[in-house]
Amino acid sequence: MGHHCSKSVSDVSHHAAISGGSRPSSSPIPEDTRHSNSVSATASPFSSPLPSRIAPSPARTRRKFRWPLPPPSPAKPIMAILRQKSRKASIPEENQIGEEGLGEVQLDKSFGYSTNFGAKFELGREVGRGHFGHTFWAKGKKGDLKGKPVAVKIISKTKMTSTVGIEDVRREEKILKALSGHKNLVHFHGAFEDANNIYIVMELCEGGELLERIVSRGGRYQEQESKTIIVQILCVVAFCHLQGIVHRDLKPENFLFMKKDENTGLKLIDFGLSDFVKPDERLNDVVGSAYYVAPEVLYRSYSFEADMWSIGVIAYILLCGSRPFWARTESGIFRSVLRADPNFDDSPWPTISPEAKDFVKRLLNKDHRKRMTAAQALTHPWLRDEDLAVPLDNFIYKSVKAYLRATPFKRAALKALAKALTEDELFYLRTQFKLLEPQNGFVTIDNYKAALVRNVTDAMRESNVADILKMMEPLANKRMGFEEFCAAAISVYQLEAVAGWESIATRAFEYFEQEGNRVISVHELVQEMNLGPIAHSFLQNWTRSSDGKLSFFGYTKFLHGVTIRYSNTRH
Ligand SMILES: Nc1ncnc2c1ncn2[C@@H]1O[C@H](COP(=O)(O)OP(=O)(O)OP(=O)(O)O)[C@@H](O)[C@H]1O
Ligand SMILES: [Ca+2]
Numbered sequence: 001m002g003h004h005c006s007k008s009v010s011d012v013s014h015h016a017a018i019s020g021g022s023r024p025s026s027s028p029i030p031e032d033t034r035h036s037n038s039v040s041a042t043a044s045p046f047s048s049p050l051p052s053r054i055a056p057s058p059a060r061t062r063r064k065f066r067w068p069l070p071p072p073s074p075a076k077p078i079m080a081i082l083r084q085k086s087r088k089a090s091i092p093e094e095n096q097i098g099e100e101g102l103g104e105v106q107l108d109k110s111f112g113y114s115t116n117f118g119a120k121f122e123l124g125r126e127v128g129r130g131h132f133g134h135t136f137w138a139k140g141k142k143g144d145l146k147g148k149p150v151a152v153k154i155i156s157k158t159k160m161t162s163t164v165g166i167e168d169v170r171r172e173e174k175i176l177k178a179l180s181g182h183k184n185l186v187h188f189h190g191a192f193e194d195a196n197n198i199y200i201v202m203e204l205c206e207g208g209e210l211l212e213r214i215v216s217r218g219g220r221y222q223e224q225e226s227k228t229i230i231v232q233i234l235c236v237v238a239f240c241h242l243q244g245i246v247h248r249d250l251k252p253e254n255f256l257f258m259k260k261d262e263n264t265g266l267k268l269i270d271f272g273l274s275d276f277v278k279p280d281e282r283l284n285d286v287v288g289s290a291y292y293v294a295p296e297v298l299y300r301s302y303s304f305e306a307d308m309w310s311i312g313v314i315a316y317i318l319l320c321g322s323r324p325f326w327a328r329t330e331s332g333i334f335r336s337v338l339r340a341d342p343n344f345d346d347s348p349w350p351t352i353s354p355e356a357k358d359f360v361k362r363l364l365n366k367d368h369r370k371r372m373t374a375a376q377a378l379t380h381p382w383l384r385d386e387d388l389a390v391p392l393d394n395f396i397y398k399s400v401k402a403y404l405r406a407t408p409f410k411r412a413a414l415k416a417l418a419k420a421l422t423e424d425e426l427f428y429l430r431t432q433f434k435l436l437e438p439q440n441g442f443v444t445i446d447n448y449k450a451a452l453v454r455n456v457t458d459a460m461r462e463s464n465v466a467d468i469l470k471m472m473e474p475l476a477n478k479r480m481g482f483e484e485f486c487a488a489a490i491s492v493y494q495l496e497a498v499a500g501w502e503s504i505a506t507r508a509f510e511y512f513e514q515e516g517n518r519v520i521s522v523h524e525l526v527q528e529m530n531l532g533p534i535a536h537s538f539l540q541n542w543t544r545s546s547d548g549k550l551s552f553f554g555y556t557k558f559l560h561g562v563t564i565r566y567s568n569t570r571h
Contacts, residue, residue: 207257
């Protein structure tokens with residue numbers, strides 16, 4: 001669970017092979033400094049000018065490197081959040097309790113889990129440690145798990161110093177339970193409690209962390225092997241996202257191999273920072289691990305795309321053995337995340353395929369709207385494989401919703417764009433259309449509903465199924481063929497990040513000239529886009545003076561439609 005990062009197990013060499021890849025720090029960093037660098041300024045999250053719930057990853061090296069300060073108290077980040085939420089600050093920080101003479105506030109720490117852990121399992125050695133959880137090997141004493149090894153994450157109740165902390169543990173258990181079943185997600189066996197601890201029983205992953213494997217391979221993976229890893233990561237993350245859950249702490253330490261063998265399956269663990277997100281919701285609490293945190297998380301407005309950024313960082317590390325965003329201090333890392341362009345020039349990048357590079361770049365786009373979704377990433381030319389089962393993408397539902405609410409002129413603009421798409425984009429759209437199981441080439445609202453129901457889990461039922469279906473209401477009594485589906489499902493922002501965008505846009509405008517462009521006044525445009533009068537000035541050059549129709553420039557701008565930024569300009 002981890003409010004940020006830390007584990008205590010400690011292989012110093014973990015980080016030896018991973019140095020910074022972001023400019024301007026591309027020069028090799030001496031090994032001994034790399035270690036301390038990666039974490040030194042991070043001992044106190046409060047000394048950083050940037051948000052406090054981020055801690056460096058992996059922070060476990062701290063002990064090895066004899067940190068001047070102990071790791072930050074997990075209670076502090078919770079307190080920071082609490083203070084923001086309410087000014088009451090009713091629960092003191094851990095280290096203030098003594099000083100201020102305040103006793104511990106009474107919290108209800110009973111979770112309603114079974115209390116017979118001891119009767120069912122026999123604990124063995126410790127296999128891992130995180131900020132909150134110590135994970136142990138254990139063996140079942142009874143029932144289905146009799147004689148079988150399992151992993152038990154033990155979370156001490158004394159560390160739960162606030163209602164928020166308690167809720168975090170409840171949520172971790174709930175999410176793990178609801179998501180359990182995916183082949184790349186650690187299987188959940190049950191949760192137990194006693195007066196002192198919570199016991200989360202899971203399948204045991206004996207193969208160690210992905211990070212350890214990267215290091216044992218001399219710092220990086222070959223391209224083909226990287227693909228195998230990334231596909232597994234994308235499959236499980238696409239699954240989480242479809243269920244309305246954002247993980248928020250994707251990093252190589254949170255992926256474990258089932259067995260020591262090279263090619264055993266990878267399992268995602270640690271849902272301690274995960275949360276439910278509704279389709280149009282933005283989260284604002286700053287959590288994660290510094291090297292993997294997305295820019296928009298630091299700006300406190302993010303959703304699923306933040307996980308995709310982290311996958312971009314993981315892919316970058318797998319392919320070249322360096323971190324894309326690196327600095328000596330935590331605030332330096334954040335600055336790099338916000339401003340630096342990762343280095344794709346130095347060795348080994350010249351030997352890596354253009355598709356792999358394009359793949360990473362399309363995840364490490366600082367504009368979250370331009371990033372690929374997990375399902376899209378699985379259809380990227382680098383990974384594309386007809387035999388790979390691409391999951392349903394809830395992003396489609398959002399795009400279709402926006403299309404259904406758009407004006408006829410806007411829809412015409414999108415239809416022209418859809419006609420100009422290349423095979424690369426069509427591949428993704430075709431897989432998604434197929435997942436809706438069209439009848440005679442058409443889909444209706446029922447197809448959208450049924451596709452969701454087919455993929456529903458308890459987690460999703462709770463988070464967003466009803467919301468998603470509500471978004472689709474304008475589709476009632478309509479049906480959509482593949483061409484219109486393409487117009488509805490494409491994202492202009494994402495297309496702008498595609499290498500061939502210029503030629504797609506040019507071709508699209510030609511279609512638009514033939515079938516959709518019309519004379520439109522600036523006043524009409526302002527209404528079309530639901531903007532305030534202030535917009536007049538910046539819409540002036542969207543139309544051609546020769547015939548009063550949209551210019552190419554105006555067309556490409558108009559395609560964006562109304563975004564939050566636009567609506568903010570409304571009076
Ligand atoms: N199912 C498992 N099988 C084997 N080892 C595990 C398992 N789950 C966790 N571990 C080990 O225990 C460590 C801590 O687990 P986890 O990441 O869930 O704890 P945490 O306290 O939330 O961590 P963090 O501080 O990173 O947030 C893992 O890094 C891993 O090494
Ligand atoms: Ca962890």
